[in-house]
Amino acid sequence: MTDVTGLVLAAGAGRRFGRPKAAVEIDGERFVDRAVRVLREGGCSPVVIVSGALRLSVPGASEVHNADWESGLASTFRAGLAAVTTDAVVIVPVDTPWLGADSVRRVIAAWVAGAEVATGTYGGKRRHPVLLTRPHFATAASLAEGEQGARPFLSAHPDLVVEVPCDDTGSPFDVDQPEDLAGPGAT
Template identity: 30%
Template sequence: MQKIGAVILAAGRSSRFGSPKQLAQFREKTFLQRVVDAAQEADCSPVVVVIGSNAARVSREATMPIVENKNWRKGIGSSIRVGVEYLIGLEPGISAVVLLVCDQPLLDAEVIANLRVLHQETGKGIVASTYADTLGVPALFARDVFPELLALSGEKGAKKIILANQERVAKSPFPGGHLDIDTPADYENLMRETRLLSKRRREAAPRIRV
């Protein structure tokens, strides 16, 4: 049985959002908690949260093991490296890691589980999500790709590895992956669309007469 862990990247400053977007609420949970729950429900273990900017505030919301990237200003590559190193320390025999971010509100356990299934079915060392004509996270990386993750630095994230190794990549559709939250306007649009969807569902539901 393969042991697949998850690293949740929550170290960013959210400068365009104006406050830690990891802690923004969506469907009665913070963005961070939603990702943690999805990873757990998809049977990822251990689940590690990498914090950096606003470390004290974000760490209070983390229910999983956390590791602080003190060099978070150097970019997402440094956070990936810190998270994977910490994961290996917790579980030396780990078979693969799923990299996750906090600003894809439509991420759920099924999206992560599909990565795992495709990895097992294809034997590919990388399974990346596809959306908006691109490849990206969430993405699964097998143990033999860890050296490349650990060599990342600066603003170059996992996508660099995915695009450079497409012959090793299996592709898993993530229809909502294009929707990410970077600004207050993005967040307001998300909340408005969610309210409209809820209203349509209520209106479409059959009415039961008593």
């Protein structure tokens, strides 16, 4: 098995949140540090962070700066894919702090078993993490638009996608506003 890059999409300014979410902390850990840790514990090496609104430094990860970050998630996704040197990449957005390392392990296991594209599912719905193999990087990058990264590619190529149940590994709940810090299922 060759290495799998972990890719953290962390370039946004967090406009709805009020500040860049990469620097937000839960239990004393910044979102970006948490995402890097989950990817590493899940089996990814190397780990790449795509920054933008905020420059980011995390031990054990390299940073790629997306100068065009204000144009949306698609440019961050493309910058990240361009930095990947391995045959596969596992992608997570920085604002999903409840993802678990087991979800990363499971999508990597799907790749080892032959999947070219894999995505974690929760309640039967496709969410993160997403694994792509190198033959699909260019197409996935070309289909990314605005605030969508891998989703247009996954929708256009459902026959390639291996869905990996991850319900018991954590939660894909994303933090958009400060009240979301209460966590998944909070009311």
